[in-house]
Amino acid sequence: MAIKRNKRFNAEIATSSLSDIMFFLLLFFIIISTLANPNVIKMTLPKAESNEKTNKQLITLSVTEDKQFYIDKELTAFDNLEQSLLAKLDPAKEQTVVIRIPYNLQVQDLVDVLQIGVKHNLKFVIATSAQ
Structure with missing residues (x-):
């Protein structure tokens, strides 16, 4: 009498390490998204009904409440603002200055x-925050 044994192969996928990998990826993207715009000085911006986001080459020109001028986080006197701004611009690229x-x-x-932008035919955009 031949007795048949039931030898079934059960396919199993180990998913315990996948949850760890997904957690680390989520953590990585959260940290990277907070560092997305490091050239920004914190200030209260004017409010607008609609905001337009741009992916062009940007140079940030920040003016603080005590009238200090920063070009990409570098402090610049108003007398030297025009020369510093023109030194940052690359004539080969279409760049926009965000005020x-x-x-x-x-x-x-x-x-x-x-008036500096008008004098040198530069593209200026005023940054606003959503209402």
């Missing part, structure tokens, strides 16, 4: 900065 100015500064301060 980050507090909402409570005078309009004349913004106009003084924008």
Whole structure:
């Protein structure tokens, strides 16, 4: 009498290490997303109904409430602002200068900065925050 043994092969996938890998990937992307824009000085921006995001080559020009000028986090005097800005620009690339100015500064301060762009035919964009 021949007795048949039931030898079934059960395929099994070990998924315990996959959850660890997914956790580390999630942690990595959270940390990287907080470092996405390191060239920003914290300030309260004017509010706008709609914001447009851009992926162009950007140079950040920040003006603080005490009228200190920063080009990509480098402190620059207003007298040297034009030369420093032109030194940062690459004529071979189409670059945009993002002006980050507090909402409570005078309009004349913004106009003084924008006149540099008009003089040298530069593209300026004013940064705003969503309402």
